[in-house]
Structure formats: structure tokens, C-alpha cells
Amino acid sequence: MTSVAVVFVDGWFGPDPGGRQERWAAELPGATRVAQDDWHVPERDAWVRRLDEAVAACAEPPVLVAHSLGVPTVVHWAAGGGSATSVT
Numbered sequence: 001m002t003s004v005a006v007v008f009v010d011g012w013f014g015p016d017p018g019g020r021q022e023r024w025a026a027e028l029p030g031a032t033r034v035a036q037d038d039w040h041v042p043e044r045d046a047w048v049r050r051l052d053e054a055v056a057a058c059a060e061p062p063v064l065v066a067h068s069l070g071v072p073t074v075v076h077w078a079a080g081g082g083s084a085t086s087v088t
Contacts, residue, residue: 005058006031009051011068014039021067032057034070045081047073052082 006028008021015022015033025031034054036047051073055062066074 003030005060005062007051007054007058007062007064008033009064009066009070009074010034010036010039011066011070012039012042021065024065034073042069044073044076048077048081051077055082 006025008025008031010016010021010033014036021033025033032054034047034051036042036050038046047069051064055064055077064074
């Protein structure tokens with residue numbers, strides 16, 4: 001089985017302690033999570049930039065798993081808001 005890079009993109013107010021994304025990230029080898037500077041006052045460009053950094057750090061194009069405000073963050077990133085070139 002081939003491993004797949006997985007990046008979790010949490011939403012507004014950040015990771016939910018004990019939530020499913022936290023559990024999945026802990027169980028999937030090599031999974032990462034996007035860490036935002038401010039979970040309570042989201043700023044689109046800053047959130048997209050953090051996602052872009054997380055994707056650029058992956059050795060292969062990742063699968064993005066988004067929740068809540070993480071979903072429009074991924075949409076803005078995929079629409080050209082980031083510099084990483086590969087989208088899965």
C-alpha cells in the first residue's frame with residue numbers, strides 16, 4: 001500500500017480537542033495539520049498562506065481534509081491564492 005500525505009485544515013476556533021480530525025491526524029502516519037496564527041480572528045490571506053506553507057512542505061501532493069472555515073480556506077488556496085502548484 002502506498003502512503004498518502006494528508007493535511008488537515010481545521011476551521012474557526014481551531015482544533016477541537018478530542019475531535020475526529022485530531023484523532024485521525026494522530027492515527028495516520030505522516031499526517032499534518034495546518035497551524036493558524038489566530039484561530040479566533042481569521043484573516044483569509046494569512047490562513048491561505050499557512051495552508052500553502054503546509055502543502056509546500058509535503059514531499060508529494062497531499063490530500064486535504066478540511067472542516068468548517070478550513071473549507072473556504074482550501075477553496076481560496078486552490079483558486080490561486082497560494083503558490084504551491086499541486087492539488088490532489
